[in-house]
Amino acid sequence: MPRMIFVNLPVADLAASMAFYKALGFDNNPHFTDDTAACMVLSETINVMLLTHAKWRQFTDRPIPPATSSEVMLAVSCDSRAAVDAMNEAAAKNGGAADINAQQDCGFMYNRSLARLNRVSAARRPWAGRFS
Secondary structure (H helix, E strand, O other), rough: OOOEEEEEEEOOOOHHHHOOOOOOOOOOEHOOOOOOOOEEEEOEEEEEEEEEHHHHOOOOOOOOOOOOOOOOEEEEEEOOHHHHHHHHHHHHHOOOEEEOOOEEEEEEEEEEEEEEOOOOOOOOOOOEEEEE
8 A cells, every 4th residue: 555645734714725725626535524624635645634723733732833934845746837837826716825936947847836725924835836
């Protein structure tokens, strides 16, 4: 069985966060979704667990970081430059922010950054769409 990754994120609005990730191309796994958490699936091995603040606190006593923090950066591979562009556009249209960092075109890799819903601020938590 392949190893899987579950990125756990605290969210202020579970329904809005689910809609945001759906707009980015994630699917919902209803087996791991209830009124306190949602599993959003990117691939067979990559999942994002959206946790209400109350659910988040069941796993840690550490504080939920403010929107002005940048404690993690995740990169997601895409099939094409157009797919990277589409993901950034979907983020902007669904409550996130596109191009929070300068676009990078390294020839072998094209990178655009976005901030997820509820994390749009001066110092944002970026996701990077990459095509190589």
